[in-house]
Amino acid sequence: MTTKFTPDHEYIRVEGSTGIVGITPFAQEALGDIVFVELPAVGKVLKKGDEAAVVESVKAASEIYAPVSGTVTAINEELTVNPGLINADPEAGGWIYKIAIADAADLDGLLDSDAYAELTL
Template sequence: MTTKFTPDHEYIRVEGSTGIVGITPYAQEQLGDIVFVELPAVGKALKKGEEAAVVESVKAASEIYAPVTGTIVEVNGMLTNEPGLVNTDPENAGWMFKIEIADTSEIDTLLDADGYAELTL
C-alpha cells in the first residue's frame, strides 16, 4: 500500500488498482470544522485534476480534485451524516471516495510524504 499526495492537499492510498482519496490532516486543519461533504456519484468517470467532491467548513467551501484519472467505485456514505469525521480522522474514517485507477503511471507524478511535508512547512 502506497500513499501519495497532491499539491492541493488530497491524499490517495493505493491498494492494487484502487485508490482511497481524502484530504490531508493539514487541509482539514486549514479549513476548520467541516459541516458538509458533497461526494461524487458512484460510476462517475474523472480525469486527473477534475473536481470530484466539495467540502464545506465554517470558514469556506473547497473543491476536492481527483488525484488520478479513473472511475468512482465507492463513496464514504458516513460523511453524509457525520462530515466531522474528516476533521477527527481524515486519513481513515474520514476518507471520501474510492477510485478505480485508469493509468497507474499517474501515481508516479504525485508527491511522496517527504515532498508533501515540504509544501506544508
C-alpha cells in the first residue's frame, strides 16, 4: 500500500489497482469544520485533474480533483450524514471516494510523503 499526494492537498492511497482518495490533514485543518460533501457518482469516469467532489466548510468550498484517471467505484456514503468525519479522521474514516486506476503511470507525477511535507512547511 502506497500513499501519494497532490499539490492541491488530496491524497490517494493505492491498494492494487484501486485508489482511495481524500483530503490531507493539512487541507482539512485549513478548511476548518466541514459541513457538507458533494460526492461523485459511482461509475463516473474521471480524467486526472477533473473536479471529482466538493467539500464545504464554514470558511469556504473547495473542489477535490482526481489525482489519477479512472472510474469511481465507491463513495463514502457516511459523509452525507457526517461530513465532520473528514475533520476527525481525514486519512481513514474520512476518505471521499475510491477509483479504479486507469493508468498507473498517473501516480508517477504525484508527491511522496517527504515531498508533500516540504510543500506544507
